[in-house]
Amino acid sequence: xxxxxxxxxxxxxxxxxxxxxxxxxxxxxxxxxxxxxxxxxxxxxxxxxxxxxxxxxxxxxxxxxxxxxxxxxxxxxxxxxxxxxxxxxxxxxxxxxxxxxxxxxxxxxxxxxxxxxxxxxxxxxxxxxxxxxxxxxxxxxxxxxxxxxxxxxxxxxxxxxxxxxxxxxxxxxxxxxxxxxxxxxxxxxxxxxxxxxxxxxxxxxxxxxxxxxxxxxxxxxxxxxxxxxxxxxxxxxxxxxxxxxxxxxxxxxxxxxxxxxxxxxxxxxxxxxxxxxxxxxxxxxxxxxxxxxxxxxxxxxxxxxxxxxxxxxxxxxxxxxxxxxxxxxxxxxxx
Amino acid sequence: xxxxxxxxxxxxxxxxxxxxxxxxxxxxxxxxxxxxxxxxxxxxxxxxxxxxxxxxxxxxxxxxxxxxxxxxxxxxxxxxxxxxxxxxxxxxxxxxxxxxxxxxxxxxxxxxxxxxxxxxxxxxxxxxxxxxxxxxxxxxxxxxxxxxxxxxxxxxxxxxxxxxxxxxxxxxxxxxxxxxxxxxxxxxxxxxxxxxxxxxxxxxxxxxxxxxxxxxxxxxxxxxxxxxxxxxxxxxxxxxxxxxxxxxxxxxxxxxxxxxx
Numbered sequence: 001x002x003x004x005x006x007x008x009x010x011x012x013x014x015x016x017x018x019x020x021x022x023x024x025x026x027x028x029x030x031x032x033x034x035x036x037x038x039x040x041x042x043x044x045x046x047x048x049x050x051x052x053x054x055x056x057x058x059x060x061x062x063x064x065x066x067x068x069x070x071x072x073x074x075x076x077x078x079x080x081x082x083x084x085x086x087x088x089x090x091x092x093x094x095x096x097x098x099x100x101x102x103x104x105x106x107x108x109x110x111x112x113x114x115x116x117x118x119x120x121x122x123x124x125x126x127x128x129x130x131x132x133x134x135x136x137x138x139x140x141x142x143x144x145x146x147x148x149x150x151x152x153x154x155x156x157x158x159x160x161x162x163x164x165x166x167x168x169x170x171x172x173x174x175x176x177x178x179x180x181x182x183x184x185x186x187x188x189x190x191x192x193x194x195x196x197x198x199x200x201x202x203x204x205x206x207x208x209x210x211x212x213x214x215x216x217x218x219x220x221x222x223x224x225x226x227x228x229x230x231x232x233x234x235x236x237x238x239x240x241x242x243x244x245x246x247x248x249x250x251x252x253x254x255x256x257x258x259x260x261x262x263x264x265x266x267x268x269x270x271x272x273x274x275x276x277x278x279x280x281x282x283x284x285x286x287x288x289x290x291x292x293x294x295x296x297x298x299x300x301x302x303x304x305x306x307x308x309x310x311x312x313x314x315x316x317x318x319x320x321x322x323x324x325x326x327x328x329x330x331x332x333x334x335x
Numbered sequence: 336x337x338x339x340x341x342x343x344x345x346x347x348x349x350x351x352x353x354x355x356x357x358x359x360x361x362x363x364x365x366x367x368x369x370x371x372x373x374x375x376x377x378x379x380x381x382x383x384x385x386x387x388x389x390x391x392x393x394x395x396x397x398x399x400x401x402x403x404x405x406x407x408x409x410x411x412x413x414x415x416x417x418x419x420x421x422x423x424x425x426x427x428x429x430x431x432x433x434x435x436x437x438x439x440x441x442x443x444x445x446x447x448x449x450x451x452x453x454x455x456x457x458x459x460x461x462x463x464x465x466x467x468x469x470x471x472x473x474x475x476x477x478x479x480x481x482x483x484x485x486x487x488x489x490x491x492x493x494x495x496x497x498x499x500x501x502x503x504x505x506x507x508x509x510x511x512x513x514x515x516x517x518x519x520x521x522x523x524x525x526x527x528x529x530x531x532x533x534x535x536x537x538x539x540x541x542x543x544x545x546x547x548x549x550x551x552x553x554x555x556x557x558x559x560x561x562x563x564x565x566x567x568x569x570x571x572x573x574x575x576x577x578x579x580x581x582x583x584x585x586x587x588x589x590x591x592x593x594x595x596x
Contacts, residue, residue, distance in 0.1 A: 081474065105497055108477050112429070112462040116469035121430040121558040124460040143566065144459050151560045158557035196474035196506040200491065205499040217596070241596065259480070259516040260495060265456055266372060266515040274595040284348075288456070292566070295595050297586065303574075313586055314574040321579040329587055330596065 009097020009159065011037050012045045013064070014087065016106055020054035024172045025102040025214070027062045029165055031173035032129060033100060034063030036138065039131045042097065046181075047090070049083050060181030062173060067181045072190040082193045083110045088117040090186060091160060098138055098161040100129065104213055107164030115162045123153040123163040125269070127292065137161065146265060146288025166271050167214050168294075206260060215244035217274040220263060220290070222248040224279020224300060224319055228256035233320065234278050237327045240334065246270065248286045264289035279319045282307025299323065336389035336485070337446045340380040340413070341436055341467070343370040344397050344404040345457045369404045372452035374411075375513050378520040380450050381412035383485060390414050392443060396424060396435050402536040410523035410531035417443075421540040426553030429462040435551060436463070437470030438544040448490065449510040453478065461512075468510035476505050480516040 011033045015026040026046075033044045046064035048056065051071055059067050070086050087110065091099065101111050103125045115122045123129075123140035130139045132154070140153040140163045155161040212218060219241065221234035231251075238245045247257040249264055263270055265285040275293035280286060282298070282305055290296070291310045298311035299319045308314045315322055347366040369377070377393065384391040393408040395401050396419045405416030419439050427435065440446060449471075454461030468475035481493040483502065491504050495514060505511070523531070541548045549555050573589075575582045590596045 084469070108461055109465050109475060112465035113469040113475065115462075116430065116433060116466040119430070119557070121428045121556065122460070122462050123558060124429075124462050139561070144563075145457055146459070147566065150564050150566045152562040152564075153558050154561045155558050161558075196509070197476060198504045200502040200504055202496070202498070203493075203500040203502075207498045211497060259514070260499075262515075266453075269459070274590065295590070295593060297590075298572075308572055308574070311572045313589060314572050315582045315586065316574065317579055317582060322583060325579055325583045326586065329583055333587070 009095065010043045010045050010066075012047050012068075012091075012096045012099045012160070014047045014049065014099060014101040014106060014111070015053070015059065016102060016104075017048070017050075017053055020052050022053065022055050022059065023102070023214075025167040027058070028170040028172045029100055029102060030059065030063045032165075032170045036098075036129065036131050037065075039133070040136050045096065047087065049086055056183070058175060060179045061175035061177055063179070064181045066184055068184050068186055070186045070188045072188055079190065079195065080109050080113070081195045081197065082188075082190045084113045084117065085193050086186075086188050087114045089188075091118055096160045098159075098163070100162075101164050103164040103166055111162065111164055118160065118162075120155070120158045120160060120162055123161075126153075126163050126165045127169050127271070129163055129165060138163070143292055146284065147269075147290075147292040148288075168216070168271055168273060210238075210242065210244040212244045212246055212261065212263065212268050212270055215270070215272050217241045217243035217276070218246045218263070218270055218272045218290075218293075219243045219276045219278065220246040220248065220280055221251065221257070221278050222280030222286075223250040224281070225251070225256075226279075228254075230320075231256060233323050233327070237276070237278075237323055237330075240327050240330045241274075241276075243274075243276075244272075246290075248280050249283070277307050277311075278323050280307050281305045282310065336383060336387040336448065336487075337392070337443075338380045338383050338389060339392045339394060339440060339443065339446045339449045340373070340376045340408070341449065341451045341464070342373045342377065342393055342395045342404055342408060343452075343455045343457075344368070344395060344401040345370045345455055367400065367404070369407055370452055370455045370457075372454060372456070372515070374452075374520045375515055375517055376450040376452045377408055377411055377413065378518045379482065379513055381521070382518065383448070383482075384412065384414070387485070392417065392446070394419060394436060394439055396420070396427065396432050398425075399538075402538075405536045406531045406534050407523075409534045410527040411521065412523075412527055416534065416536045418536050418538045419544065420538050421542075421546075421548065423541050423546075423548035423552045426556065426559070427551050428556035428558045429458075429460050429466055430558070431551035431556045433463050433466030433470050435544065435546055436467050438546050439539060440467075440471060442539070442544060447487075447507045447509075448485075449473070449508070451510070451512045453512050453514050464510055464512045471508070471510065474505050474509040475511070476503050476509070477512045479511045479513045482517070 451464035
């Protein structure tokens, strides 16, 4: 372990796949790991926790020097016990300087458990990971207090440095087909792991929808819509934009929209490139879940609504006129 | 069934200020409350306790004043609260916090289920419950929105997933985090409030827990906060004027320029 040297050591990116294809956020993170590694003469390894990865060659093209393929079939969506054991065993064996993963399902369960097993911590939900050139250690920037404060988290001597990074923190870069990576197959007997939890059934009622935490664009409907049926107008705008549909707390409490769509302190924290708030007042608890979005558009009839304080562009007016106009203008443009 | 709920005391308002002179968080004189997401964990713990005629213990790592939140939890129906407090714990990161909680659960000994909130509204890491499970060598299911069945050796839960929901059977003892959808927290009863008023909160320090003071707190935590700062806002809001047609036209132009659409 490189605890004394201060050297960064290998930077691992734990990748995530859907239907065998690596997610854009994982590629983007490999790209950032490449930049960090180049600045401190380290190597980048992409870690695949199962062997059902169809685009492993691409992991090299986006910046990995090494690709770990841990043997065994793709689990049925619930095999945290195995993933934790795989990743911590592998990290004990090859001793990386840092392990990065995207926040979300992996970041809320497997990554913190691996950190505990390795005796280290996690800088969670980071918006950036940079290198301090002097100490050659990573500087993790993460929001706290609902995005109203930022903190730089560092690991003094403990390795690996671990972090989860928000999906839109980095953009997917350009592949370089000439890049090659060393393929390292790791045997792992998943059957040997005593899995203490078992998946009994799956309800895919959100399948096919654009996911809030991954969406580039989110259209959010608030109390200003007045009733459940009126969500149709924001749903249409979301559809034209290929956006995820979000909501604030009151429509969930009134049963208009399921809880899984709630953005805010007691719902999901999101950070898309574009967030369009329609009829959302902007309670502190809602702002806490979305104010780190890149561009915020607020449409509300009350010019004093707090949402305008965080908005990039504010439109004071009747959302029932503005939103359909916006939808049709965008639809026209798409032809 | 013996259930343990872990609570965090947080600033009651999430608007925070930095002392301009020292650059440190101005936390003095701020009202403090139970972390709102933890109220769902507490309510679920009280419901299980009532249903199984079991015992509910609430734990918190925090300063001496955090005993107020544990008393409040007794008002909601918890049987006992234990404060894990020691000057050596100050500045603990998620690893150290989970380590301290794990030691406390080891000392408690008999428990079948640990329930935590989804995350705290101040630190917002959402890591401690998972790390606690690992420290205990116990299984873990995050983001539970319904407990379907609770047995003596296992629990069947519904949890939020990327594509919808999953139903999972987990062996006990185990750790779960819960989300708002799971219940509607009650209002403390008069009897509860009386019990809270009379409650004495024991304090377990590093020595009582068998925690090495050098392994936790600011000095022992694997990670530390090197600096805090306010995020840079991209400038003032631009209010788009005119009739709806004009406003929408300007908006589309600006979003195109920014390559946001």
